[in-house]
Amino acid sequence: VHRTKVRIVEDALDANNTIARANREDFDRHGVAVVNLMSAPGAGKTTLLERALAQPLAGVRAGVLEGDVQGSFDADRLAALHVPVTQLNTDPGFGGECHLDANMVRSAMPAVPLSEIDLLVIENVGNLVCPAEFRVGEDARAMVCSVTEGEDKPLKYPLMFRTCELVVINKIDLLPHLEFDLDLFLYHLDQVNTGVARMLVSARTGEGVERWRDWLVSVTQRAAATVA
């Protein structure tokens, strides 16, 4: 039974990768760089996007695809920024899917104004496990980890921390009020993804947000250079 289950999962991932490549080709055709942004629930993805997109990015027109089980709370927040926001709900699955996969993103693509943007940030469902397992056609994966979550998270969710090229460490304004050992967290992070880029930010105070904005611009430029 176990072997059968693994086989089914592998087939599902193969199918997912095929669709992810098709998504990738469509994004490339429109010259759109794609960031898959992941985190645990409440780590601050939406607030970081609000902060990043409150002012135009240098030479980059951004859009957002919001993945949620239900509702459009985050999309409504971001819509106030005058960037195109598309809502993608996963609840038709039953109880709701805990992640975005390539086919869900594909189904939402007709609603994304690809010809009007240079960068699409896909805000995944808040979850540290399954989102890391499904490519959606992205150029880069980034994750947000809040200092309120504890130092052990890289060890407990290694695939997520390993699959990202950037780890945004958020809510650092709370550090004086926590017993969070940042050095220990970074030690654990390097154990699962040695030397991965990381930045310390506070979406609430704005500290470090300029680096996060710079990173989004650099990913867009890198993708454009690769396609061209």
Place this chain on the structure above:
Amino acid sequence: VHRTKVRIVEDALDANNTIARANREDFDRHGVAVVNLMSAPGAGKTTLLERALAQPLAGVRAGVLEGDVQGSFDADRLAALHVPVTQLNTDPGFGGECHLDANMVRSAMPAVPLSEIDLLVIENVGNLVCPAEFRVGEDARAMVCSVTEGEDKPLKYPLMFRTCELVVINKIDLLPHLEFDLDLFLYHLDQVNTGVARMLVSARTGEGVERWRDWLVSVTQRAAATVA
């Protein structure tokens, strides 16, 4: 395709429920009450258990079944309390399952000393979506939600908040340092699960932990009364 997928999921849930009932019968035969404890990553489940079990519960011998994708960090923390702790890892699935299901719990049962305990707390994988979808044979479901996660979580993960009979609101020691609107959170909570029991605690300072201990005792007594 969509209808087929829903059917497969329904079949999987049927199978899960059958195994959950078998678990339930085995727990009943041993007179063990079972709590399925769920939360997002880093909400404080393990620290709350450390706090609750640091002193013996009144007339209740407790044990813990630790669900994690990888590693045994939480089990190692709890083992220091001299309660029986069993580790259950979900990673053989591939990348790791994001939840416990009835069959995983069943596979771990031979390693749980059922005849030596009255209460088994199953600490589920940190995730607000799929754990809510799978019964494992529990008497009661409880969840931990940290005030750092934001007021919108009941609306974004309604199944989780709806399926629990107790919501433990943790990290209240941080309230002075957050812009968290507790009244708004409770309003959202009542929108998805009107009147559900809730308690405000700080696992860090110990505030409210006595009520959490009392609840664990009451669930054990209720289960014993039901079986008898």
